[in-house]
Amino acid sequence: MATPRPSGSGKRPTITEVARRAGVSTGTVSRHLNGGHWVSPDSAKAIARAIRETGYVANSTARRLRTGRSGTVAFVIDEPPASFFEDPTFESLVIEVGQALAARDQSMVLLLAGDEDSAKRAENFLLTSGVDGAVTASAQPQHHLFERIQAAGIPLVNVGSPAGLEDRVAFVAADDREGARMMARHLLERGARRLAVIAGPAHTPGGSLRPEAFADAVRDAGRTGGAGGTGAADGPEGADGSVAEGAAARIVTVRHGDYSERSGEDCAAEILAEHPDVEAIFAANDRMARGAIAALRAAGRAVPEDVLVGGFDDSAGAVAEDPPLTTVRQDFRRIAVELVDALGKQIDGGVRANVVVPVQLVVRDSTSPARP
Amino acid sequence: MATPRPSGSGKRPTITEVARRAGVSTGTVSRHLNGGHWVSPDSAKAIARAIRETGYVANSTARRLRTGRSGTVAFVIDEPPASFFEDPTFESLVIEVGQALAARDQSMVLLLAGDEDSAKRAENFLLTSGVDGAVTASAQPQHHLFERIQAAGIPLVNVGSPAGLEDRVAFVAADDREGARMMARHLLERGARRLAVIAGPAHTPGGSLRPEAFADAVRDAGRTGGAGGTGAADGPEGADGSVAEGAAARIVTVRHGDYSERSGEDCAAEILAEHPDVEAIFAANDRMARGAIAALRAAGRAVPEDVLVGGFDDSAGAVAEDPPLTTVRQDFRRIAVELVDALGKQIDGGVRANVVVPVQLVVRDSTSPARP
Numbered sequence: 001m002a003t004p005r006p007s008g009s010g011k012r013p014t015i016t017e018v019a020r021r022a023g024v025s026t027g028t029v030s031r032h033l034n035g036g037h038w039v040s041p042d043s044a045k046a047i048a049r050a051i052r053e054t055g056y057v058a059n060s061t062a063r064r065l066r067t068g069r070s071g072t073v074a075f076v077i078d079e080p081p082a083s084f085f086e087d088p089t090f091e092s093l094v095i096e097v098g099q100a101l102a103a104r105d106q107s108m109v110l111l112l113a114g115d116e117d118s119a120k121r122a123e124n125f126l127l128t129s130g131v132d133g134a135v136t137a138s139a140q141p142q143h144h145l146f147e148r149i150q151a152a153g154i155p156l157v158n159v160g161s162p163a164g165l166e167d168r169v170a171f172v173a174a175d176d177r178e179g180a181r182m183m184a185r186h187l188l189e190r191g192a193r194r195l196a197v198i199a200g201p202a203h204t205p206g207g208s209l210r211p212e213a214f215a216d217a218v219r220d221a222g223r224t225g226g227a228g229g230t231g232a233a234d235g236p237e238g239a240d241g242s243v244a245e246g247a248a249a250r251i252v253t254v255r256h257g258d259y260s261e262r263s264g265e266d267c268a269a270e271i272l273a274e275h276p277d278v279e280a281i282f283a284a285n286d287r288m289a290r291g292a293i294a295a296l297r298a299a300g301r302a303v304p305e306d307v308l309v310g311g312f313d314d315s316a317g318a319v320a321e322d323p324p325l326t327t328v329r330q331d332f333r334r335i336a337v338e339l340v341d342a343l344g345k346q347i348d349g350g351v352r353a354n355v356v357v358p359v360q361l362v363v364r365d366s367t368s369p370a371r372p
Numbered sequence: 373m374a375t376p377r378p379s380g381s382g383k384r385p386t387i388t389e390v391a392r393r394a395g396v397s398t399g400t401v402s403r404h405l406n407g408g409h410w411v412s413p414d415s416a417k418a419i420a421r422a423i424r425e426t427g428y429v430a431n432s433t434a435r436r437l438r439t440g441r442s443g444t445v446a447f448v449i450d451e452p453p454a455s456f457f458e459d460p461t462f463e464s465l466v467i468e469v470g471q472a473l474a475a476r477d478q479s480m481v482l483l484l485a486g487d488e489d490s491a492k493r494a495e496n497f498l499l500t501s502g503v504d505g506a507v508t509a510s511a512q513p514q515h516h517l518f519e520r521i522q523a524a525g526i527p528l529v530n531v532g533s534p535a536g537l538e539d540r541v542a543f544v545a546a547d548d549r550e551g552a553r554m555m556a557r558h559l560l561e562r563g564a565r566r567l568a569v570i571a572g573p574a575h576t577p578g579g580s581l582r583p584e585a586f587a588d589a590v591r592d593a594g595r596t597g598g599a600g601g602t603g604a605a606d607g608p609e610g611a612d613g614s615v616a617e618g619a620a621a622r623i624v625t626v627r628h629g630d631y632s633e634r635s636g637e638d639c640a641a642e643i644l645a646e647h648p649d650v651e652a653i654f655a656a657n658d659r660m661a662r663g664a665i666a667a668l669r670a671a672g673r674a675v676p677e678d679v680l681v682g683g684f685d686d687s688a689g690a691v692a693e694d695p696p697l698t699t700v701r702q703d704f705r706r707i708a709v710e711l712v713d714a715l716g717k718q719i720d721g722g723v724r725a726n727v728v729v730p731v732q733l734v735v736r737d738s739t740s741p742a743r744p
Contacts, residue, residue, distance in 0.1 A: 041516075048523035051499065072497050074481070081467040085457070095453040098484065107493035109446070109501075110482035112470065121479035125444050127423065129481075129501040144413070151420035 013054035021050035070130045072107045073343065076122050078138045078145050080114035087259065087287070088315040089332070090137070093159060096336030097135060104340065106132075116143055123148040133343045135159065141203050155346040157339050163203045170352040172338045176205040177213035179328035179359035183282055183310045184217035186326070190367055192280035192308050193247050197254040198267040198288050206284030207256060210312060214282055215251050222248040252278055257288045264291025272299050278307060280367075286311035286327055293323075293366065308367040314360075324364035331357055393422035442502045444479045445715065448494050450510045450517050452486035459631065459659070460687040461704070462509070465531060468708035469507060476712065478504075488515055495520035505715045507531065513575050527718040529711050535575045542724040544710045548577040549585035551700035551731035555654055555682045556589035558698070562739055564652035564680050565619050569626040570639040570660045578656030579628060582684060586654055587623050594620040624650055629660045636663025644671050650679060652739075658683035658699055665695070665738065680739040696736035703729055 019026040024043050032039045032047045039047070075097055077084055084090050098108045109131070113119040126134060126149060133155035139145040139162065146169050149156045161176065162169040187195060197214055200206030252275045257263030264283055268291065271278055281296075283289035289311030293303050301307050303323060314329035338355040345351045391398040396415050404411045404419045411419070447469055449456055456462050470480045481503070485491040498506060498521060505527035511517040511534065518541050521528045533548065534541040559567060569586055572578030624647045629635030636655055640663065643650055653668075655661035661683030665675050673679050675695060686701035710727040717723045 045519075045523050048499070048520075048525070052525040070497075070500055071493070072501065081463070081470055085463040085466075091453070091457040094457075094484075098453055102490065102493070105489075105493070107483065107490070107497050109497060110484075111479065112466075112482075117477075118474065118479070121443070121474070121477070125442075125479050125481060127420070128442055129444065129503070131501070147417075148420075151417050153420070153424040 017054055018047065018050045021053060022046040069132050069347075071105065072109060072129075072131045073101055073340075074109050074111055074122075074126060074129075074131045074134045076111045076113055076126075076134050076136045076145065076149070078113040078119065078136070078140050078143055081112050083114070083260075084112055089285070089313055089330075092315065092332040093137060093336065096332045097339060100333075100336040100340040104344070106340075113143060113145060119143040119145055119148060123152060126154050127152050133157070133347050135339055135343060138204070155343060155350075157343045157346065159335065159339065160205045161209055163205070163208050166354070170342060170346060170354055172335055172342055172355040172357065173205065174328075174330040174335065175356050175359050176209040179312060179330075179361070180210040180213035180282070181217040182359070182361040183312070183326075183328055184214045185221070186361055186363065186367065187280040187282065187308055187310060188218065188221050188249050190280070190304075190308055193249045194252050194275065194278050195249065195280045195282065196252050196271045196275060196278045198264055198271075198281060198283040198292060199254055199256045200259050200284040200288075201256065204259075206259065206312065210284045211254055211282075215254070218249050218251055222250065257283075257291075259285050259287060261287045261291040261294075264288025265295045266291075268292035268295035269299070272296070272301070280308040280310070282310045284312050286313045286315045286325055289325055289327070289366070290321065293325075304365065304367050310367055314362055323366045326364045326367040327362050329360040329362050331359070389426055390419065390422045393425060394418040441504050441719075443477065444481055444501075444503045445473055445712075446481050446483055446494075446498060446501075446503045446506045448483045448485055448498075448506050448508045448517065448521070450485040450491065450508070450512050450515055453484050455486070455632075456484055461657070461685055461702075464687065464704040465509060465708065468704045469711060472705075472708040472712040476716070478712075485515060485517060491515040491517055491520060495524060498526050499524050505529070505719050507711055507715060510576070527715060527722075529715045529718065531707065531711065532577045533581060535577070535580055538726070542714060542718060542726055544707055544714055544727040544729065545577065546700075546702040546707065547728050547731050548581040551684060551702075551733070552582040552585035552654070553589040554731070554733040555684070555698075555700055556586045557593070558733055558735065558739065559652040559654065559680055559682060560590065560593050560621055562652070562676075562680055565621045566624050566647065566650050567621065567652045567654065568624050568643045568647060568650050570636055570643075570653060570655040570664060571626055571628050572631050572656040572660075573628065576631075578631065578684065582656045583626055583654075587626070590621050590623055594622065629655075629663075631657050631659060633659045633663040633666075636660025637667045638663075640664035640667035641671070644668070644673070652680040652682070654682045656684050658685045658687045658697055661697055661699070661738070662693065665697075676737065676739050682739055686734055695738045698736045698739040699734055701732040701734050703731070 015026050015029050019029045023046060028039055028043055029047055032044055077090060094110065101108045111122045111125065113122050134149050135157055136145055137159040139158065146162060146165060156170065158169050158171040160171060161173045162171055195218060197211045199211040202208060253271055255267035255270060257267045264287060268281060281292050283292050289309050293309050296303055296307050303309050311325050311327040314327045334357050338357060342353055342355055345353060387398050387401050391401045395418060400411055400415055401419050404416055449462060466482065473480045483494045483497065485494050506521050507529055508517055509531040511530065518534065518537060530541050530543040532543060533545045534543055567590060569583045571583040574580060625643055627639035627642060629639045636659060640653060653664050655664050661681050665681050668675055668679050675681050683697050683699040686699045706729050710729060714725050714727055717725060
């Protein structure tokens with residue numbers, strides 16, 4: 001691109017100058033810059049030409065000093081493109097965050113980080129492009145995404161709890177703990193006593209909050225007696241209908257996958273090899289749950305008759321299959337609206353707030369054995 | 373975000389000032405701004421702080437005047453997010469364009485347009501963010517994406533032929549015509565004489581170039597006699613082995629889908645209803661071909677035994693299914709490299725060039741009947 005030529009040496013072009021050249025009012029230029037509502041195609045063309053001729057275009061400082069805003073938010077997802085496209089939760093997030101921003105006439109630009117170099121380039125873009133703020137997801141500690149963005153002075157809200165940085169990085173998250181507790185209580189009520197967990201990577205909520213809260217709930221149920229919860233109608237029957245002899249419920253093992261279906265399959269195969277008597281598996285996302293079901297079947301175990309399986313997310317692709325998956329629903333629309341709202345408050349007034357969005361247990365066939 | 377405060381009134385902060393405040397050399401600041409290679413974390417932090425304090429950050433003009441580059445290219449895809457995620461060709465393009473840019477240490481920001489308002493917001497972003505250029509895909513005429521970007525003076529290269537605007541908008545495209553001709557010759561050689569086309573939307577290459585070239589090739593074969601090509605070993609047998617009585621090959625109908633699997637299914641059902649004797653269907657992308665196969669099966673027609681089906685793209689998800697799909701492979705890696713190269717030349721010197729990338733016919737089971 002040819003470098004824009006300022007119209008006078010050392011003099012910063014003003015909106016008035018752009019308006020004069022384009023033969024329109026400054027109000028029209030302003031409307032054009034803020035989304036183009038009520039600007040005719042001819043005026044828009046004339047304004048664009050005037051902006052180009054004066055060099056006003058590249059001088060985002062002037063516009064930002066005037067409006068305080070660029071109207072653009074960067075959604076930085078620290079995943080390589082292949083993982084980004086593979087995981088349906090990103091699709092939900094991108095669609096909902098885009099819509100929530102559009103409702104405020106703000107645009108979203110998407111950056112995929114995913115490695116150290118990409119993270120640096122993302123930082124460079126944030127430093128120079130004048131975006132108003134950033135939404136982050138999947139930040140991997142070794143890429144220092146939070147530090148980079150915060151050091152650049154850019155308002156930032158993360159999707160999900162930023163493991164270990166809850167007091168430094170604003171976030172909007174599903175209620176991971178409560179979701180995991182609901183799943184634990186549900187599996188216990190269904191009679192499972194030997195439970196295994198397939199967790200996500202340690203730096204994500206599915207690698208820490210969800211498995212921890214799940215384990216706590218199982219422990220608590222063990223302490224208060226009747227592991228199935230007080231007075232649960234199902235009583236202490238195993239998932240296969242056998243009586244579990246009042247045994248206390250316990251976590252037999254926790255494995256860590258990477259959220260891919262394949263990793264869920266591998267983890268479940270290991271769990272089965274070491275704990276063939278496992279009665280329920282809680283996977284920290286739906287895709288790993290799906291992989292676990294495949295591994296169980298490959299080993300000749302029926303779901304839910306032999307082993308109960310629960311997931312997390314209620315993501316579109318992962319729940320439609322056979323059997324339909326019991327899971328914890330994240331309300332991505334609400335999360336997106338809260339994200340955009342929290343970011344707006346931080347941009348406007350430097351107010352940093354965390355929001356936890358309620359979740360919902362969705363019971364489907366993967367934990368609902370036909371009972372006599 | 374707090375508005376950056378210039379350090380002296382009316383004086384534009386310089387890289388020297390940033391370096392002095394950060395206690396590093398201007399070379400280090402420069403390296404930090406250009407990707408951060410060989411900059412220690414401590415220096416990076418100090419520089420980021422100095423940039424913030426001086427207001428240098430928001431003044432992209434200064435940096436652009438110095439380097440002539442922001443290092444960022446916008447990839448603007450004029451599709452609503454749901455279509456974007458549904459179509460595997462976008463995944464291939466985003467991955468490959470991102471990698472081709474990364475190889476030049478440039479970052480890619482992704483914008484989904486998809487409607488008039490989003491297109492305006494994309495234009496506004498391009499006007500104010502100082503990106504070096506734009507790659508566009510799927511531009512829908514009614515959103516005036518090309519006009520908006522060109523009026524803003526931003527270098528632009530489109531993915532695919534921009535229908536009717538080939539002399540005004542630079543593009544890198546697969547060889548749509550040759551791909552369609554290869555498919556036509558292949559289907560004719562396999563003995564098909566009554567061929568139908570499921571085209572894409574009219575403003576896309578699959579809605580114009582591919583069906584036109586396909587029809588031309590079928591017509592040419594008819595004119596030169598032996599529709600199966602000169603001396604083709606298969607001779608004039610129908611796909612089902614019946615002799616087509618030397619009939620000239622012809623296109624029985626052309627339908628327009630929207631590239632979705634569902635539209636391919638609908639078009640094929642209509643084709644079958646009106647032309648039950650159809651022998652081959654060429655769909656302008658793999659997903660519509662997949663839908664066509666579903667419709668044929670629902671109508672009790674075997675593929676390839678009763679009807680041959682060919683697609684276009686060789687996209688990951690669409691070809692793996694049953695039966696494996698004969699298709700025209702687009703080399704998305706090569707397309708991406710050529711895109712980034714063509715855009716770079718336009719940014720550097722205002723040189724506009726179009727590039728056509730060769731395609732390859734990939735023959736699989738959907739056109740390969742087991743022959744006696």
